[in-house]
Amino acid sequence: MSDQEQLAARIKEIIVETLALEDVDPKSIETDAPLFGEGLGLDSIDALELALAFHKEFGVRTQENDERNREYYHSVGSLVKFITEKQAEAASSEGQGS
Numbered sequence: 129m130s131d132q133e134q135l136a137a138r139i140k141e142i143i144v145e146t147l148a149l150e151d152v153d154p155k156s157i158e159t160d161a162p163l164f165g166e167g168l169g170l171d172s173i174d175a176l177e178l179a180l181a182f183h184k185e186f187g188v189r190t191q192e193n194d195e196r197n198r199e200y201y202h203s204v205g206s207l208v209k210f211i212t213e214k215q216a217e218a219a220s221s222e223g224q225g226s
Contacts, residue, residue, distance in 0.1 A: 160205045
């Protein structure tokens with residue numbers, strides 16, 4: 129399993145655990161399916177809870193009024209991309225500081 133696949137699997141687990149989706153198997157969440165609206169049917173409160181969980185787990189954070197938040201949280205696939213990019217930025221800036 130690639131790093132991207134492992135990250136996607138962990139994101140799915142976090143979604144189910146954080147939002148207490150007892151009737152949802154993390155493996156049943158499609159990586160490219162929408163999380164909001166017609167997908168899992170998540171709402172803005174769910175997004176806030178997930179943002180906190182992802183910050184705790186991965187050390188990444190979104191800005192409250194960032195118009196790209198909708199893009200980041202569109203699907204598990206878009207979250208994988210967002211988290212990977214933010215972690216790479218953090219690693220890059222840490223490397224420049226030493």
